Amino acid sequence: MSDATNNLFSHSPKELTTDGFLTWILYFLNNDEYKNQRQIFFDELLLKKSDQKKQVSNIEVRRQVKIKLPNNKKINRADIILKFKLDGIDKEILFENKTSTTTTYKQLDSYKNGYKNCYRYIYLKLAYINCQEKELTKSIGYDTIDIEQLSNTLQKIKSIHLFVEHYLEYINTTFKKHIFDMADFLQNNKYAELKSAQFQQFVMCHIFKNEGNKNLDFGRNNGGRPWTNWNICQKNNEYGNKNEWIFWRIDKTKQGYYIRLDQYANIDKKYKKAKKQRLNELRNIANNIFKGLGLKTGKMNNKGTKQSKIIIFYFDDSPNTLENMSDFIPKFSAEFCKEYAKIS
Numbered sequence: 001m002s003d004a005t006n007n008l009f010s011h012s013p014k015e016l017t018t019d020g021f022l023t024w025i026l027y028f029l030n031n032d033e034y035k036n037q038r039q040i041f042f043d044e045l046l047l048k049k050s051d052q053k054k055q056v057s058n059i060e061v062r063r064q065v066k067i068k069l070p071n072n073k074k075i076n077r078a079d080i081i082l083k084f085k086l087d088g089i090d091k092e093i094l095f096e097n098k099t100s101t102t103t104t105y106k107q108l109d110s111y112k113n114g115y116k117n118c119y120r121y122i123y124l125k126l127a128y129i130n131c132q133e134k135e136l137t138k139s140i141g142y143d144t145i146d147i148e149q150l151s152n153t154l155q156k157i158k159s160i161h162l163f164v165e166h167y168l169e170y171i172n173t174t175f176k177k178h179i180f181d182m183a184d185f186l187q188n189n190k191y192a193e194l195k196s197a198q199f200q201q202f203v204m205c206h207i208f209k210n211e212g213n214k215n216l217d218f219g220r221n222n223g224g225r226p227w228t229n230w231n232i233c234q235k236n237n238e239y240g241n242k243n244e245w246i247f248w249r250i251d252k253t254k255q256g257y258y259i260r261l262d263q264y265a266n267i268d269k270k271y272k273k274a275k276k277q278r279l280n281e282l283r284n285i286a287n288n289i290f291k292g293l294g295l296k297t298g299k300m301n302n303k304g305t306k307q308s309k310i311i312i313f314y315f316d317d318s319p320n321t322l323e324n325m326s327d328f329i330p331k332f333s334a335e336f337c338k339e340y341a342k343i344s
Helices: 014-029 032-046 105-114 131-140 147-160 162-187 191-195 197-207 269-290 322-340
Strands: 056-068 075-086 089-098 120-125 143-145 216-220 226-239 242-253 256-264 307-314
Touching: 014 032, 014 056, 014 075, 014 089, 014 162, 032 056, 032 147, 056 105, 075 105, 089 105, 105 120, 105 131, 120 131, 131 143, 131 197, 147 162, 162 197, 162 322, 191 197, 191 242, 191 256, 197 216, 197 226, 197 242, 197 322, 226 269, 226 322, 242 269, 242 322, 256 269, 256 322, 269 307, 269 322
Parallel strands: 089 120, 120 143
Antiparallel strands: 056 075, 075 089, 216 226, 226 242, 242 256, 256 307
């Protein structure tokens, strides 16, 4: 085990670490001296189940490959395109690699449409892959490789070179441990860890684990503090041609971290009164559902014309724990949306 403070990959630019390591190890494994380790790496990470144990040879890696869509002047660059022979037949795999940032439908779809007929399209990410990312990548036809899969595979071949040991140590201590810790944070109500954008997304995906995964939204406030939203219901053209959205928000005030149900509509002054009347109806619905459930609501103000507060719960040691709220929020949301649909 190396000194973690002098790990080779802890000194490299984060955006280049994975691309560089994958390029190096793929060429390294092209040597028949390591054919057994090559088979493990390809079987566990890169080959379809039906092709596992087939012979891999003639590995070639291209980085930052230019991809241009027809009738589009913009040129995208794929992180890695891997060429190899599988039982003598040419195959290609396109990689989109991420460290901590996320992707978009437009980005992944442009790669796939601009570089067609790949054997596989792979989305590899070292940090937490949230529920929406998983659904998005699957819908476009990408397979995901997460930190658990990558770490487990490298563990089996780490003895081939010190670089592999260094990279494995780097990803385990920097990324895998954090994902493992998030489950502990949730179970043990360490709500102060909601300072992490990844943990906010982890909590929201946990709360709505039995729901569709297209409702997650996240970003950062002006000061850089993260927020995470989950849309639960909406009405189209509610204020002229403006839609109304109802969503849960995880964020922080001076009082602490909270989860809050909000009403949002991008209205002008003409509809200010109507939206305020609707807000009062929504608060009545929320308060009627909430009664007798044993949780504590927080105080709210009436600030905000476009985005308004319906009900708020501050996370604390009791009774508003992360686990308690995870049980409560889905039931509350289902009942709230049922009543919301009845409003004319």
